[in-house]
Amino acid sequence: MDGPPILTAMQMRAAEQAAFDAGTDPYALMEKAGAGAAEIIWRTGHRRDTLVLCGPGNNGGDGFVIARLLRDRGVTVRVAALGESRTASAQRARVAWDGPVEDMLIAAGAGQVVDALFGTGLTRGLEAPVAARLCELVEGATLSHAVDLPSGVGGDDGALLSDVPRYGICVALGAFKPAHLLYPAAGQAGRLALVDLGISLPGTVRRLGSPALTMPGPDAHKYNRGLVVVIGGGMAGASQLAAVAAARSGAGAVRRLAIGGMVAEPHAIIQRRAEQGDAVARELEDERIGAVLAGPGLGLDQEAGGRLTAALGSGRPLVLDADALTWAAKDAALSVPGGSILTPHEGEFQRLFGDLRGSKVDRALAAALRVGSVVVYKGPDTVIAAPDGRARVASGGSTWLSTAGTGDVLAGLAAGRLAVTGDPFRAACEAVWLHGEAARRSGAAFIADDLLRALPAAIAARL
Known part of the structure; x- marks a missing residue:
């Protein structure tokens, strides 16, 4: 799980x-960085004619090392500074x-372009003629590499500080930087x-890695594997999606508290009618409950507020999503218990x-830190943050996830994994990874229901 x-x-x-203070020669470290990048570029482009663009700082120095080492392998290399x-x-x-060494602004293009102009620490965009020429050279090449970071991005926040071309490969040196995973730079x-x-x-702070999941032991039964309660509302489909996701997450049992008429869903999910807050509170007295999910399809009427209040006061581990977050944002009297998972x-x-x-x-x-809970800050770059300062970043997932109901599936996964593990941060990280893997396995133009079918295979891949 730790990337x-x-x-x-x-x-x-x-x-x-710190490495220099311990005796590492700065130039030796530059040679190592350049050698690593040159190896990646060689594997991609082999003997393709190459133009290396070098800036005035250490990123440019990496570029000179790359150019020399590629030339030593027989590559036709030109350098423009x-x-x-x-x-x-x-x-x-x-x-x-x-x-x-040629002048970058008038250098001819090449089949492969390596951008080693500027790395980390850039705080302003490239001058317009430089940005325009960089885009022209990169876009005219068949293959392109950015060394450490694409020139023109904010390394710490992923902002585009000037026009930035799209590269085939970005070669991070030493560690990933926020811009490698945060949009828009990540794109x-x-x-x-x-x-x-x-x-x-x-x-x-790390890139989200794949989790190591475990199978139920020989003494497992439905309650010690994790019991999840999903509090429903007027939009039954949302809580139903979440309940099925929780059931397919590895949890042992799922109850959905419904209002109005019951809906068809897998027979393994227990449905109970609980429209008012006092009825929900009674349901949540069960000591075997490992996680409670409130939000998907909950509603924003007075009765929905009563059901949420019952969940917040239950003392059970909580996952809050969708309407529950809207309630928390508009009603200061609603206090989120520490140790919860929020998925905004x-x-x-x-709003929160x-x-x-x-x-x-x-x-x-x-x-x-403010709410004393794990926050899953969703988007094309999803950040999972804990109040103790740990964070994991997931990026580059399927853009087909931008469809109705996928957030309900993620919330259900988070509740299920919370019931299984008892650890909010671990549960959130596992849920986000499984959500992304199910999307990858679902291919193109999927709907939220398709993610549910892909979850068993996604889990099996990590056992």
Whole structure:
């Protein structure tokens, strides 16, 4: 479940400085970074004619190393620079290249372009002529690579600071940066690769990795595997989707508390009628309950508020989604118990927490700390944040998830995994990964119901 670390520019500089203080030669680290990137570029482009674009800083120095090593493999390489090299290591790398250096603004294109102009720490966009020429060169190439980051993106928040072309591969050096996974910058590369520099890195914020799930033991039964209660409302289909997702998450039993008439659903899901808050409160007295989900299809009328109040006061582990988040945002008297899981999309997040500062990771962590709960900040880049400072980022999933009901499925998965594990952060991470994997297995133009059918195979793949 723990993928590679994600570091801001400041954190990456601190990690590198710690390595230098421990005796690592800065130029040796540049050579290692360039060698790792050159290997990836070689595997992709082989002997394709290559133009390496080098900036004035250490990212440009990496570019000179890449150019030299590709040339040593027999690749026809040209280098074009944007000014003189300014750092000691970049100057050494430029001398070691010992070949001609063209002016980037007038250099001819090539079949393969390597962007080593600017890496982490960029705080303003490229000058318009530079950005335009970069786009022209990259878009005219058959293959393209960005070294560490595409030039023109904000490394810490994923913002596009100027016009940025789309690259085939972005080669991250040492660690992923927020911009590799946060949109819109995350959309500027078709694929990510990572070069391990062998230095110690902090790991509180990481890319979401695949979970290690376990099968029920020989002593398992439906209640010790996890009992989930889903509190329904006027939109029965939403709570039904969530209930089925919880049932297919690995939980042992699911009850859906319905209002009005019952709906057809898998016979394995228990349906009970509980329209008023006091009826819900009685249902939640069962000590065997491992998780309660409120929100999908809950409604915004007075009775729905009573059902939510019963859930919030039940003392059971909670997952809050959709209408429950709307209620929490508009009614200050509703207090979210610590240790819950909240699953807001962008609009719900804004209503709940206001205009927080920083990147999406920063905002998710601030929100989690404020409510003392795990926040799953949904979107094309989903951030799972815990109040203790841990965060996982999932990005690059199926865009077909932008369809009705998929959020209900995710909420049901989170409740199911919470009932199974008892750990809100782990449960949220497992739910997000399974949700994305089910979408991948469902192919194109799927609907939320299709995710439910794909879940058993997604779980089986991680046993």
